[in-house]
Amino acid sequence: MGMRTAPPGELVVRARDGDEQAWAALTERYTEMLWAIGRAYGLDRADAADVVQLTWLRLVEHIDALRQPGRVGAWLAVTARREAGRVLRASWRSPCPPDDLVPERLPGPPSPDRVVDDRERLTAVVDAIGMLPDLCRQMLRLFAASPTYAEVAAALDIPVGSVGPTRARCLASLRKRLEGPA
Known part of the structure; x- marks a missing residue:
């Protein structure tokens, strides 16, 4: 072996x-x-x-x-x-979002409108994630790094079987926050 x-x-x-x-x-x-x-x-x-x-x-x-x-x-x-x-x-925490939340840019300078739109979208996502419960924030950041369910479970000290349902609830909550009031 x-x-x-x-x-x-x-x-x-x-x-x-x-x-x-x-x-x-x-x-x-x-x-x-x-x-x-x-x-x-x-x-x-x-x-x-x-x-x-x-x-x-x-x-x-x-x-x-x-x-x-x-x-x-x-x-x-x-x-x-x-x-x-x-x-x-x-450490002193900066109000800037983590590097992995900043959208990638296309080659060449973006238009001012695109910069404003991207910044507003990023701010909305960061704000929505910031309003989620701690477990959801940590889980979504972990999944951004593409670990396995077992690794997420170990990192968050939760059962492997609860990772999928918890992730689904976190994403639904994030989606609801981003869509705003109906």
């Missing part, structure tokens, strides 16, 4: 013993989820990168103490949430 398909617990045991390929497989498997968690907290790229690095550092520091090596993904998700909370509390 290759490292890519090895169970997480086996990778942890091998990484404890200094197997560099096991470490590489762990980081390949979970780094995207850690990025998604950092971004779900509304952190900019630099702060999210700090969360990812700090989370891996915590695993290096505590790998010998893991009681359930097979649940390393959940351990990493919880640790990333804690680190993201620390970074968020320690």
Whole structure:
């Protein structure tokens, strides 16, 4: 069985013993989820990168103490949430939207009308997302990074079976807020 398909617990045991390929497989498997968690907290790229690095550092520091090596993904998700909370509390938050909410532009300068329309649409979406419950805001930011349902469940500490229905309710609520009063 290759490292890519090895169970997480086996990778942890091998990484404890200094197997560099096991470490590489762990980081390949979970780094995207850690990025998604950092971004779900509304952190900019630099702060999210700090969360990812700090989370891996915590695993290096505590790998010998893991009681359930097979649940390393959940351990990493919880640790990333804690680190993201620390970074968020320690930093001054800019009122600017995260980079991943800014629409991509077509080549060439946009017309002034297009700039105004895009800005108004972006502001409406950011405002509508900001009015959603915390769980919905975090979930929508996570899904913007394309993680799996299992990764979202681990990141938000909810059952995998509730991810789909919760996502549907969050999107319906966002849609309703964007459409405004009927």
